[in-house]
Amino acid sequence: MTAYLEYTDSLNYSSLEKGQLPFYCLSNLLKEDIPLHHHDFLELSLVMNGRGTETLNGITHELKPGSISFLLPHHIHEIHTNPEAPLHLFCCMFDISLIFESTTDAQLGRILLQVGNQLPSYNDLNENDAREMNLICSAIASEYSSSKIGKYSVIRSKVIEALALYARSHSTAILSHSHIQNAKIKKLDWDIIQFVHTNYLNELTQDGLCKKFDASPAYISRLFQRTLNTHFLDYIHKLRVRRASSLLLTTEMSILDISVDSGFESFRTFSRVFKEHTGMSPRAFRKMSSEPGS
Missing domain, CATH: 1.10.10.60 (Homeodomain-like)
Structure with missing residues (x-):
């Protein structure tokens, strides 16, 4: 559990080298519960195996293979694992600046900023989406542990792909409602935050x-x-x-x-x-x- 929680401290970014992507990933078998906490990062986690529950911003939901959660920096959560079927989680933690680096990500970014409000913070992927997400996570883990040229570019593209799959996994009705009801507000919010991160x-x-x-x-x-x-x-x-x-x-x-x-x-x-x-x-x-x- 300690290894999982160590990335809640924003000062881990201090060890980044110039040009390095502000990103961490971890594959972890949870044998103990993770207490209520929050951190400075965006967090995307996928249940690979096992069972348990997660309480995210006061809402408890079941965790099972294919369950995916996405948290913004101010969100709080805790995880309870099943001793008879310990949770195996793949988790990515990254700075919010990752989704501000390209203007082509504006639509996706505006939707993601609604997580916990207009867009649910978790979902249970169907079989096809879960299979695709597992492949994406495996690719991220492989690049993260490598020293290949362009590894951070590949990681970023894969993280964006994973976030897009997460957003698409929600119903069209949810996405359409969020987009139509908050289109102007979301664009202004996005523009302001993006400007701050680049200036x-x-x-x-x-x-x-x-x-x-x-x-x-x-x-x-x-x-x-x-x-x-x-x-x-x-x-x-x-x-x-x-x-x-x-x-x-x-x-x-x-x-x-x-x-x-x-x-x-x-x-x-x-x-x-x-x-x-x-x-x-x-x-x-x-x-x-x-x-x-x-």
Whole structure:
């Protein structure tokens, strides 16, 4: 169980190398229950074998071969496995930025942002879809453990394929209702979040977003609370701290240069925000990571 839960900490991203996809996958046989938790990642999990139950955002459903769940960062869940038929889960965890990298993913991304609201967070795949999803997961696992050229490009394409299959596994009525009822709202939400993810290293303010997207401050605030369960500024800080953590561990850049490169307007702000998010100063973080056994 410990190996499964270790990826709930966003600072695991700090070990990513430059150009590496912010992605983890794990195939795990659960012999113990997983307590209620949430994390900073999107999570896609598929039951390969076994039986159990999952309580996702307060709703409990059965887990069996072919059951698939998709969680946004603010969702909470717990899993109970059956001792007589332990759950074998294949799980992918990845940053929300993965689905913002291409404008061609806009339609799928807008639908996925409705998970837990207009779109159910789980489904039981039919035999054909379950077989196809198993093949996709096997391909992801194979690429993830390899050192082949272009592995991260292949992984991303396979994850998008898996997410598309998950969305399509729901009834046309559900997808049509979600698309028609929220088309304008979803597109604006998507555009705003996508813009933040591609511009967080630049000067970015809530007032600036309001002017660019002709939206009120209240709308922007509700968007981040509703979609990402956080405040706008806190989310910007989280993205910048992730980048700074990676640079502290993987480069010899000065801490001052890292603060600038990560989008902070002053070194004082950088130091304060970094400590708020990690519990230590940037210097202590770098020193700790360089110590043997860390």
